[in-house]
Amino acid sequence: MEVDIGGLLAASGQRRPPRGDGGTWWWGASPAPPPRHSSNRCSSRLSVTREPGTPQPGRTWSHEQVSALDHPGIRKVAAALAEAGHPEAADGIRVLADAVRTAAEAAQAVDVPVGAIANSLLFAAVRGDEVAPLLVLTSGAHRADTDLLAGLAGADRIDRAKPDFVREHTSQVIGGVSPLGHPAPIQTFVDVDLEQYAVVWAAAGHPHAVFPTTCAGLVDLTGGTPAKVAR
Template identity: 55%
Template sequence: MQSHPNVQAVQRALDDADARDGSGAASQVRLLPVAAHTAAAAADALGVDVGAIANSLVFDADGTPLLVLTSGAHRVDAAGLAARLGVTHLRRATPDFVREHTGQVIGGVAPVGHPGPLRTLVDTALAGHAEVWAAGGVPQAVFPTTYPELLRVTGGTPAEVA
């Protein structure tokens, strides 16, 4: 599984971000013993609070992909977020839309490693955790990071999303 193209793309994106920054702190993608398709399953497998899981949720924002990295402890307020973004229609993307824009499947969508850049919002609730875990491109892969690092590697914008 470590050789899966999605896992390799995520690790490459993490390594590239580290090389640009020079921090020497690139995260390493790790494999779980079983697939974790939900934040709760990932938290259980890692022995961490569900709020420390960065759910990668792709939305269809008037036909444009929007990646929202949200704490696993709550749900995105799509109507409120749409109003703040000035978007007419903001809805969870279909599996085909997700795969088209991320190259990854729902349950394993990583914050990085996509075919092209995605507008990304990063939930400010994740800042309350010293360590945050995110998907690594497939449902069995994860990587540890921090809130500031997540913002840096994704080029994301901090946002209240719940």
């Protein structure tokens, strides 16, 4: 089973969108994205009611050999969430039972609007002869605009990241790149459109795992900058 949560989609077979339309290999865009915010701020707080079937503190459960607390990638993200002062996000990690290949499918799996899915997109920011990772946490309701990102990041251009580049800078499974738990800090932009949702869901270090947080939580966890990432 393949569940693609955040980061680059493995073997998705999706057509590459034209340059400036957000690169390729991530959850599809909604035909009717939510209204833009005029402020580049995230100000919501997480309030999650744990649903049946989600892991409880101190317990593990698994789906097809994927354990929310025993899998090393998920465990690393859970530990990073707790260490960063977000134990409620660590406790709320969920392993999805069904394959999801689009933001819409992921949203259906956790019963939220598609815009409440926080896609983790790793790009390569090119500045002269230097290439650095750039992480963009964007709403599943639209695609990030690479020309806009280049201006925000002060880069000559923004390229899509190759799988080996993603692994080098995140040490995470392709299709399950999380906003945190990386070997070193990565420059990050957080989509302000996520601010309208009381809870957003992001990848938890494995293609089958997601965790609940907020727009403000993503900014705090990543040290990222709230920004408009789509036109």
